[in-house]
Amino acid sequence: MSDKSFFAHAREYADFQATEAVRAGSNSPSVRGADWRTATVTAENGDGTVDADGIEDIRCMETYSQPAVGDVIAITQSSNGNWLAWGRTATVDPDWTPLTLAAGYTNPGHGYTASYLREGRRIWMRGRIGPTSGTIPDGDTLATIPAAIRPGVAAAWAVARDAAIMPAVCRLEITAAGVLRTFQSTNLPAWVALDGITYTI
Numbered sequence: 001m002s003d004k005s006f007f008a009h010a011r012e013y014a015d016f017q018a019t020e021a022v023r024a025g026s027n028s029p030s031v032r033g034a035d036w037r038t039a040t041v042t043a044e045n046g047d048g049t050v051d052a053d054g055i056e057d058i059r060c061m062e063t064y065s066q067p068a069v070g071d072v073i074a075i076t077q078s079s080n081g082n083w084l085a086w087g088r089t090a091t092v093d094p095d096w097t098p099l100t101l102a103a104g105y106t107n108p109g110h111g112y113t114a115s116y117l118r119e120g121r122r123i124w125m126r127g128r129i130g131p132t133s134g135t136i137p138d139g140d141t142l143a144t145i146p147a148a149i150r151p152g153v154a155a156a157w158a159v160a161r162d163a164a165i166m167p168a169v170c171r172l173e174i175t176a177a178g179v180l181r182t183f184q185s186t187n188l189p190a191w192v193a194l195d196g197i198t199y200t201i
Helices: 003-027
Strands: 035-044 049-052 055-060 072-077 083-088 115-119 122-126 128-131 141-144 155-160 169-174 179-183 198-200
Touching: 049 072
Parallel strands: 055 083
Antiparallel strands: 035 049, 035 072, 049 055, 072 083, 115 122, 122 198, 141 179, 155 169, 169 179
Protein backbone atom coordinates (compact mmCIF):
# COMPACT_ATOMS: atom_id res chain seq x y z
CA MET A 1 0.00 0.00 0.00
CA SER A 2 1.41 3.40 -0.92
CA ASP A 3 1.83 6.20 1.61
CA LYS A 4 -0.79 8.18 -0.31
CA SER A 5 -3.27 5.35 -0.14
CA PHE A 6 -2.62 4.85 3.59
CA PHE A 7 -3.17 8.51 4.40
CA ALA A 8 -6.30 8.67 2.22
CA HIS A 9 -7.81 5.74 4.09
CA ALA A 10 -6.80 7.28 7.42
CA ARG A 11 -8.55 10.54 6.51
CA GLU A 12 -11.70 8.67 5.44
CA TYR A 13 -11.72 6.74 8.70
CA ALA A 14 -11.19 9.92 10.73
CA ASP A 15 -14.05 11.62 8.87
CA PHE A 16 -16.27 8.60 9.54
CA GLN A 17 -15.42 8.65 13.26
CA ALA A 18 -16.15 12.38 13.48
CA THR A 19 -19.52 11.94 11.77
CA GLU A 20 -20.45 9.08 14.11
CA ALA A 21 -19.42 11.14 17.15
CA VAL A 22 -21.67 14.01 16.03
CA ARG A 23 -24.57 11.60 15.44
CA ALA A 24 -24.12 9.93 18.82
CA GLY A 25 -23.85 13.30 20.55
CA SER A 26 -27.00 14.59 18.92
CA ASN A 27 -28.92 11.60 20.32
CA SER A 28 -27.39 11.58 23.78
CA PRO A 29 -28.84 13.93 26.43
CA SER A 30 -25.64 13.60 28.45
CA VAL A 31 -23.83 15.29 25.55
CA ARG A 32 -26.38 17.80 24.31
CA GLY A 33 -27.92 18.58 27.73
CA ALA A 34 -31.61 19.00 28.51
CA ASP A 35 -34.04 19.31 25.61
CA TRP A 36 -37.76 19.67 24.88
CA ARG A 37 -40.09 18.84 22.01
CA THR A 38 -43.72 18.09 21.18
CA ALA A 39 -45.11 14.56 20.91
CA THR A 40 -48.44 12.81 20.44
CA VAL A 41 -49.67 10.59 23.27
CA THR A 42 -50.09 6.95 22.19
CA ALA A 43 -50.90 5.40 25.60
CA GLU A 44 -52.11 6.59 29.01
CA ASN A 45 -50.59 4.17 31.52
CA GLY A 46 -52.72 4.89 34.59
CA ASP A 47 -49.72 5.40 36.86
CA GLY A 48 -49.00 9.06 36.14
CA THR A 49 -47.05 8.33 32.97
CA VAL A 50 -47.79 8.33 29.26
CA ASP A 51 -46.15 6.95 26.13
CA ALA A 52 -45.66 9.27 23.17
CA ASP A 53 -43.92 8.95 19.80
CA GLY A 54 -42.14 5.75 20.85
CA ILE A 55 -40.97 7.18 24.19
CA GLU A 56 -42.27 5.17 27.16
CA ASP A 57 -43.09 6.11 30.76
CA ILE A 58 -43.03 9.89 30.43
CA ARG A 59 -43.85 11.25 33.89
CA CYS A 60 -46.75 13.77 33.87
CA MET A 61 -46.61 17.09 35.69
CA GLU A 62 -49.44 17.76 38.17
CA THR A 63 -50.85 20.29 35.70
CA TYR A 64 -51.32 17.44 33.18
CA SER A 65 -53.52 15.22 35.33
CA GLN A 66 -56.01 14.13 32.65
CA PRO A 67 -53.94 12.78 29.73
CA ALA A 68 -55.67 11.22 26.73
CA VAL A 69 -54.46 9.33 23.67
CA GLY A 70 -54.09 11.75 20.79
CA ASP A 71 -53.07 14.73 22.94
CA VAL A 72 -50.24 16.79 21.49
CA ILE A 73 -48.05 17.51 24.50
CA ALA A 74 -44.83 19.33 25.32
CA ILE A 75 -42.19 17.00 26.79
CA THR A 76 -38.76 17.70 28.16
CA GLN A 77 -35.74 15.49 28.81
CA SER A 78 -33.21 15.91 31.58
CA SER A 79 -29.48 15.45 31.06
CA ASN A 80 -29.70 11.95 32.59
CA GLY A 81 -32.37 10.90 30.06
CA ASN A 82 -35.58 11.12 32.10
CA TRP A 83 -38.67 12.46 30.31
CA LEU A 84 -41.33 14.78 31.76
CA ALA A 85 -44.67 15.84 30.21
CA TRP A 86 -45.45 19.51 30.83
CA GLY A 87 -48.96 19.35 29.44
CA ARG A 88 -51.27 19.58 26.46
CA THR A 89 -50.64 22.14 23.74
CA ALA A 90 -53.53 24.17 22.32
CA THR A 91 -53.98 23.60 18.60
CA VAL A 92 -57.17 25.65 18.33
CA ASP A 93 -59.23 27.74 20.71
CA PRO A 94 -61.75 25.45 22.44
CA ASP A 95 -65.32 26.07 21.38
CA TRP A 96 -68.79 24.98 22.46
CA THR A 97 -70.49 22.31 20.33
CA PRO A 98 -74.31 22.31 20.27
CA LEU A 99 -76.04 19.11 21.39
CA THR A 100 -78.52 17.49 19.04
CA LEU A 101 -81.76 17.44 21.01
CA ALA A 102 -84.43 14.77 20.81
CA ALA A 103 -87.57 15.48 18.80
CA GLY A 104 -89.91 17.82 20.67
CA TYR A 105 -87.15 19.67 22.54
CA THR A 106 -85.47 23.03 21.98
CA ASN A 107 -83.98 26.03 23.78
CA PRO A 108 -86.79 27.55 25.85
CA GLY A 109 -85.93 31.07 24.69
CA HIS A 110 -83.48 32.00 27.45
CA GLY A 111 -80.04 30.88 28.58
CA TYR A 112 -77.35 29.31 26.39
CA THR A 113 -78.11 26.81 23.66
CA ALA A 114 -77.52 23.30 25.07
CA SER A 115 -73.89 22.51 24.22
CA TYR A 116 -70.67 20.94 25.45
CA LEU A 117 -66.99 21.85 25.57
CA ARG A 118 -64.20 19.27 25.57
CA GLU A 119 -60.85 20.00 27.19
CA GLY A 120 -58.78 16.83 26.95
CA ARG A 121 -60.71 14.30 29.06
CA ARG A 122 -62.77 16.98 30.80
CA ILE A 123 -66.30 17.68 29.50
CA TRP A 124 -68.26 20.83 30.39
CA MET A 125 -71.93 21.46 29.62
CA ARG A 126 -74.13 24.52 29.56
CA GLY A 127 -77.48 25.70 28.25
CA ARG A 128 -81.18 25.09 28.78
CA ILE A 129 -83.57 22.54 27.31
CA GLY A 130 -87.35 22.69 27.24
CA PRO A 131 -90.19 20.98 25.37
CA THR A 132 -91.73 22.66 22.35
CA SER A 133 -94.96 22.63 24.36
CA GLY A 134 -96.09 21.65 27.85
CA THR A 135 -93.69 20.21 30.40
CA ILE A 136 -90.94 17.55 30.42
CA PRO A 137 -92.37 14.07 31.17
CA ASP A 138 -90.67 12.06 33.91
CA GLY A 139 -87.73 10.07 32.49
CA ASP A 140 -88.11 11.46 28.97
CA THR A 141 -85.02 11.51 26.70
CA LEU A 142 -83.85 15.07 26.03
CA ALA A 143 -80.81 14.20 23.90
CA THR A 144 -78.31 11.43 23.19
CA ILE A 145 -74.76 12.43 24.08
CA PRO A 146 -72.15 11.72 21.35
CA ALA A 147 -70.24 8.48 21.98
CA ALA A 148 -66.87 10.28 22.15
CA ILE A 149 -67.89 12.34 25.20
CA ARG A 150 -70.06 9.92 27.21
CA PRO A 151 -69.15 9.18 30.83
CA GLY A 152 -68.02 5.60 31.33
CA VAL A 153 -70.89 4.89 33.74
CA ALA A 154 -74.27 6.47 34.48
CA ALA A 155 -73.93 9.83 36.24
CA ALA A 156 -76.50 12.21 37.72
CA TRP A 157 -76.70 15.82 38.90
CA ALA A 158 -79.18 18.13 40.61
CA VAL A 159 -79.82 20.85 38.03
CA ALA A 160 -81.77 24.10 37.95
CA ARG A 161 -85.29 24.12 36.50
CA ASP A 162 -88.12 26.63 36.20
CA ALA A 163 -89.27 28.01 39.53
CA ALA A 164 -92.70 26.34 39.53
CA ILE A 165 -91.67 24.56 42.74
CA MET A 166 -89.08 25.26 45.42
CA PRO A 167 -86.30 24.29 45.58
CA ALA A 168 -86.20 24.74 41.83
CA VAL A 169 -84.03 21.69 41.05
CA CYS A 170 -84.56 18.24 39.56
CA ARG A 171 -82.48 15.16 38.80
CA LEU A 172 -80.72 14.98 35.43
CA GLU A 173 -78.94 11.81 34.34
CA ILE A 174 -76.62 10.69 31.56
CA THR A 175 -76.66 6.92 31.16
CA ALA A 176 -73.66 4.87 30.03
CA ALA A 177 -75.40 4.68 26.63
CA GLY A 178 -75.44 8.49 26.48
CA VAL A 179 -79.15 9.07 27.14
CA LEU A 180 -79.74 12.50 28.72
CA ARG A 181 -82.97 12.50 30.75
CA THR A 182 -84.65 14.05 33.77
CA PHE A 183 -86.59 12.57 36.67
CA GLN A 184 -89.39 14.52 38.37
CA SER A 185 -92.56 12.55 39.03
CA THR A 186 -94.71 15.53 40.11
CA ASN A 187 -94.68 19.25 39.29
CA LEU A 188 -92.99 18.52 35.98
CA PRO A 189 -90.40 21.10 34.83
CA ALA A 190 -90.95 23.47 31.91
CA TRP A 191 -87.19 23.54 31.30
CA VAL A 192 -83.93 22.27 32.82
CA ALA A 193 -80.41 23.72 32.79
CA LEU A 194 -77.15 21.94 31.97
CA ASP A 195 -75.04 24.75 33.46
CA GLY A 196 -72.36 23.49 35.83
CA ILE A 197 -72.37 19.85 34.66
CA THR A 198 -68.85 18.54 34.25
CA TYR A 199 -67.23 15.10 34.21
CA THR A 200 -64.22 13.21 32.84
CA ILE A 201 -64.21 10.59 30.10
